[in-house]
Amino acid sequence: MIDNIKPKEATSIINSLLGGVVPKIGVQHITVGRSEEIAAFVTALEDVKNGHSMAKFWIGDFGSGKSFMLHLLNTVALKQKFVVTNADFTPDNRLYSNDGKGVMLYSAIMDNISIQTKPEGGALPTLLEKWIEQIITKTAEENKVSLTSIRDEQYLDLIQKSIMKTISKITEVGGFDFGTVIMKYYEGYIKDDEQLRRNALKWLKGEYRTKTEAKQELGVREIINDLNYYDMLKNFCKLFVSMGYSGFMINLDEAINLYKISTSVMREKNYEKILTIYNDCFQGKVANLFFNFAGTREFLENERRGLFSYHALKSRLETNKFETLEIRDFAQPVIRLMPLDHNEIFVLLNKLKAIFDFNYKTNIDISDYDIQQFMEEIFNKPGASEFLTPREVIRDFLNILNIIRQNPSVDKNILFGEIEISDERPDELSLIDSIEEL
Numbered sequence: 001m002i003d004n005i006k007p008k009e010a011t012s013i014i015n016s017l018l019g020g021v022v023p024k025i026g027v028q029h030i031t032v033g034r035s036e037e038i039a040a041f042v043t044a045l046e047d048v049k050n051g052h053s054m055a056k057f058w059i060g061d062f063g064s065g066k067s068f069m070l071h072l073l074n075t076v077a078l079k080q081k082f083v084v085t086n087a088d089f090t091p092d093n094r095l096y097s098n099d100g101k102g103v104m105l106y107s108a109i110m111d112n113i114s115i116q117t118k119p120e121g122g123a124l125p126t127l128l129e130k131w132i133e134q135i136i137t138k139t140a141e142e143n144k145v146s147l148t149s150i151r152d153e154q155y156l157d158l159i160q161k162s163i164m165k166t167i168s169k170i171t172e173v174g175g176f177d178f179g180t181v182i183m184k185y186y187e188g189y190i191k192d193d194e195q196l197r198r199n200a201l202k203w204l205k206g207e208y209r210t211k212t213e214a215k216q217e218l219g220v221r222e223i224i225n226d227l228n229y230y231d232m233l234k235n236f237c238k239l240f241v242s243m244g245y246s247g248f249m250i251n252l253d254e255a256i257n258l259y260k261i262s263t264s265v266m267r268e269k270n271y272e273k274i275l276t277i278y279n280d281c282f283q284g285k286v287a288n289l290f291f292n293f294a295g296t297r298e299f300l301e302n303e304r305r306g307l308f309s310y311h312a313l314k315s316r317l318e319t320n321k322f323e324t325l326e327i328r329d330f331a332q333p334v335i336r337l338m339p340l341d342h343n344e345i346f347v348l349l350n351k352l353k354a355i356f357d358f359n360y361k362t363n364i365d366i367s368d369y370d371i372q373q374f375m376e377e378i379f380n381k382p383g384a385s386e387f388l389t390p391r392e393v394i395r396d397f398l399n400i401l402n403i404i405r406q407n408p409s410v411d412k413n414i415l416f417g418e419i420e421i422s423d424e425r426p427d428e429l430s431l432i433d434s435i436e437e438l
Contacts, residue, residue, distance in 0.1 A: 040330030255295030
């Protein structure tokens with residue numbers, strides 16, 4: 001049995017893994033073989049808590065556990081009182097753009113903000129209201145007004161001045177409009193004007209597309225766009241830290257989508273943005289900010305399309321030349337995720353069997369010996385050494401458990417024998433690789 005697992009976590013784990021994706025919650029219950037990486041990450045979190053910033057690159061093959069690792073980092077950071085968020089790079093979400101794709105990434109980042117009490121995302125309104133409550137309390141104390149009275153509309157101007165004064169202290173670029181929008185959010189909060197609050201959130205999440213619309217609805221001159229969204233992220237980081245949080249951690253997955261940008265100029269602009277973030281973090285230009293990027297070896301090492309095609313990044317991200325498979329350096333910016341060995345996969349499948357039984361309130365007739373038989377079958381299949389990933393092993397195992405759960409009389413050994421291995425790599429990546437070889 002898995003200790004301290006909640007029914008909601010168990011359901012999330014089983015449903016997500018069956019769907020081939022990483023569960024948003026509960027990943028700590030299925031973690032195996034990553035203790036050194038996590039220990040190094042906890043050390044890095046301490047540095048960020050103390051005012052430093054950090055950028056890490058988690059590199060591994062498809063299905064090697066990069067996305068899982070980012071979700072695990074979320075769980076660890078939330079317990080350390082970080083505000084965390086995650087977003088995927090897609091053809092429409094990029095770091096640099098001149099057609100709205102940069103601010104689309106920003107909007108995804110803001111949508112997925114999480115805190116320990118809201119680990120599944122959507123925590124931005126909660127954080128804003130918590131910060132406003134802190135401002136209200138401080139203003140009431142300074143002006144010797146009761147906490148009940150200070151919420152009356154007659155004190156609205158006083159609170160708004162306090163908001164703007166506090167914002168101006170912690171922001172640099174775009175602080176006036178940022179503060180004005182938060183004042184509008186407070187006005188909606190006090191007057192119970194849900195539309196005004198929604199408009200303020202819309203601006204803060206980068207969802208206004210024209211300055212005219214924002215001016216009409218909120219009275220601000222600017223909107224968050226492709227050029228200034230990174231400054232807004234830094235403003236939010238300072239806001240969260242001023243509230244008492246340890247820092248702001250931003251996880252960006254599926255970096256292979258930057259590698260797949262067709263024009264070299266646009267790819268380089270995106271890599272230049274990564275360089276800016278890297279330099280800001282390691283040169284002390286920002287505080288309490290932690291970026292994690294997850295991508296494949298192609299994304300990192302390919303000298304035509306990957307990060308190594310951009311010389312300034314290659315010189316910063318090359319592996320410690322003294323590192324070997326046995327002697328690892330987890331303090332460097334790039335952390336390569338090695339495949340789980342067979343013992344670790346056995347432990348993982350045992351955990352999944354226990355969670356499956358807990359979730360469905362059953363006791364599937366699969367022993368340790370059966371798990372070993374399943375592993376022998378799948379790892380000895382043609383193509384296993386080249387294409388098999390932990391994701392596929394997990395999905396096949398859970399699919400077999402589902403069949404047995406619903407058809408108790410089925411012969412599990414026949415099911416084991418029907419396993420097939422397929423290449424899970426995206427077709428378009430194989431095509432890019434073929435073109436590069438020509």
